[in-house]
Amino acid sequence: MSIPPIPETDFTETGLGSTTRYRGRMLEVREDEVRLPDGGQARREYVVHPGAAVILPIFDDWRILLERQFRYPRHDHFLELPAGKFDAGEAPITTARRELREETGCIAADWHHLCTLYPCVGYSDEVVEMFVARGLTFERPALDPGEFLETLLVPLDEALAWIRSGVITEAKTILGLFWADRLRAGWPLEPKLPA
Numbered sequence: 001m002s003i004p005p006i007p008e009t010d011f012t013e014t015g016l017g018s019t020t021r022y023r024g025r026m027l028e029v030r031e032d033e034v035r036l037p038d039g040g041q042a043r044r045e046y047v048v049h050p051g052a053a054v055i056l057p058i059f060d061d062w063r064i065l066l067e068r069q070f071r072y073p074r075h076d077h078f079l080e081l082p083a084g085k086f087d088a089g090e091a092p093i094t095t096a097r098r099e100l101r102e103e104t105g106c107i108a109a110d111w112h113h114l115c116t117l118y119p120c121v122g123y124s125d126e127v128v129e130m131f132v133a134r135g136l137t138f139e140r141p142a143l144d145p146g147e148f149l150e151t152l153l154v155p156l157d158e159a160l161a162w163i164r165s166g167v168i169t170e171a172k173t174i175l176g177l178f179w180a181d182r183l184r185a186g187w188p189l190e191p192k193l194p195a
Contacts, residue, residue, distance in 0.1 A: 011037050013044070026050065026085060049126035053096035054083040056114060056176040057106060057133045062156040062184055064177065065104055065136070069149035079152075079162070081173045083128075092129035093193055100133055102142045104151050109135025112189040114179055119171060128172060130179070132189060156180055 013034040022029040028048040036042055057065035066079050084099035086092065093111060100106050110133070117128040143149070154162075159177050162168040168177070183189065 013037070013042070016041070021045075045123070047120070047124040047126070049085075049124050050088070051086045051092070051127045051129070052083055053086065053092050053099060054081050054117075054128055054130045054172045054176060055096050055100045055133050056081055056130065056180055057100065057104070057108065057136055058156075058180055058183070059136060059153070060134075062180070063153045064156055064159050064180060065106060066152050066154055066159065066173070067103060067149045068152065078170045079168050079173065080170045081176045083172065093131065096129070096131045096133070101139070102144065103147075103149060105139045105141035106133070106136045107139055108133035109137075109195075111193040112191070113193065114176075114190075117172065117175070130172070130176060131193075132179075132183070156184065 013036055016033040016035055018030050018032045020028055021031050026049070030046055030048060032044045032046070034042055034044055059065070065082070067082055068077055068079050070077050082100050082103045084095060084103070086095050090098075093113070096111070097108075100108060112132045112134075114130040114132050117130060118126065119128055120126055141151075156177070159168065160181060163174050163177060168174060179187075
């Protein structure tokens with residue numbers, strides 16, 4: 001299968017000035033003035049995010065470890081893959097290992113980088129690095145203060161059916177489960193990351 005060429009027209013917008021409108025513990029909201037490709041000007045509002053790691057924990061029998069937690073912006077509970085934001089200066093794989101251990105009590109013997117995601121390109125600079133964790137063993141979770149969640153092991157086919165029925169609606173989880181299905185079908189992984 002050949003890939004058609006990607007057009008290369010330059011639509012770059014050049015920043016002329018930036019104002020921070022809000023700064024919280026995790027997020028910052030900025031408003032920038034930009035020069036458009038045609039010479040005009042516009043304002044761009046966007047969220048600055050530290051970035052995050054998401055983990056696709058796969059057991060040998062193709063069960064997937066999911067979390068159920070309440071997400072305040074949607075005022076609802078969601079089934080999700082384990083994930084967490086980068087601490088300042090932290091390597092993405094370090095974040096992934098830390099979050100899997102803290103949230104689920106799992107330690108993985110094998111780690112592979114799966115993909116890089118930009119989940120909200122229209123309004124945020126957030127980057128998400130997705131990792132596959134295999135060779136899982138359980139220890140004791142160490143949730144952060146104020147963090148409440150439960151974990152469940154779900155056969156991959158059931159998790160995929162939950163996407164179709166609307167039980168699983170969270171975007172990075174849907175993508176991760178589709179990746180898991182492709183991996184089960186034989187898609188190769190990137191080389192294993194060092195321990």
